[in-house]
Amino acid sequence: MRFLIIIPAHNEEENLPFTLDSLQQQSFKDFRTVVVNDGSTDGTEDVIRKYTDHDSRFATVNLQKSAHQPGSKVVNAFKNGLKTQNINEFDVICKFDADIILPENYLETVETAFKDHSRYGLVGGLLYVEKDGQWIYEGNSNKHHVRGPMKAYRKECFVQMGGVRETLGWDNIDSILLTNLGWKEIVLPELHVKLIKVKGTDYTIRPADYYGRYFYFLGLNRFLAYIASSKEAAKSRSISFFFDIIKAYETCKKEKLELKISKDEQKVINGQRWKMLKKKWLKM
Incomplete structure (x- = not known):
């Protein structure tokens, strides 16, 4: 199976290298990554260039900065990255965040799950955050829900449900819609994904x-x-x-x-x- 990975990024020069390094270190190699630089004002563009210049699996899209509201901003960036690719060339569509560290077997394990179970539509691991020098389970959602920073959709499922919606709550809407269509959302608890920063800290909304x-x-x-x-x-x-x-x-x-x-x-x-x-x- 071939993976298409879209990573929206806004001012992520400190975190993005960890994410992209973890992709380069994957045991599974057949993927293409598009990093969407969403109006960054720091060194994010320079970070991306270090990968696109030396690894043909990495590409980039540059956008003007969009309004920073939860949900719609990140999906808008994701969709802009998706438009640059022919999804018919891929089997799995991933939306990853720019501040996660994937275990080396992440893509390989997700691929195996999709191959072994034809009705798996959305697969992912569990998020862990650092606290007092230890990586602990984030716990912001139940352990049967694939969180927004690490979504991997079977392409057929993604197309059938109409993709992800540019709105607040998109990462719960997708779960409900795909389940209604007969697909399954599966969390693989052995896959520990490290989240470098806590979500929601930079939103201005009360x-x-x-x-x-x-x-x-x-x-x-x-x-x-x-x-x-x-x-x-x-x-x-x-x-x-x-x-x-x-x-x-x-x-x-x-x-x-x-x-x-x-x-x-x-x-x-x-x-x-x-x-x-x-x-x-x-x-x-």
Whole structure:
């Protein structure tokens, strides 16, 4: 199988070499990597050139800086990189971040999983972060969900679900849509991917606004959005946090901000959320 790897990068001169070195050190060699330089103002472009000048498997795309909002920015950069390639020449489409370190057997193990299981549509490992000199499991998501920094899609699955959406919540939307189409999302826990920096630290959006917008762009109806908001407020032990999230959600609805999912896809997402709610809370 042949891999196409797209890596969006904005001001990643310190982290990107670790990511690209880990790709060069892979036991599996049949891949092409496109690094999308998204308006970097540091030495990211120079870092990329060191690889593109000496390794034909590496290419680059330079973009003007886009607005730094969670979700849409990174997917916009990803799509710009994807447009430069003929995906019919590849079997696996990867979206990797510019601040991860892959184990040497990452691509090889993912390829084996795809070859051995024809209905595997999305495969990845687990994220680990450094704390007190030790690499520990990040724990920001359940161990059955492939996180955004290390997505590997079977091409047929990627095409069938219409690719990834340029919106907040894209890395949960993909999971729901591909599962609805009969594909499987698989986490390989033996693959430990090191995340060099903590996600979300450079977003300017307030947490309450983030969750409100996230629930809106995920396509949740009002009932499910309010339930999800109450869960986040409970974690923070703050009633005001609940109302702040709701305010952000309702503002999006009032402004009728464009969703990147269809009406039918909204029904699928809400149906899946309702099914999870009944199973976890109502024991149905």
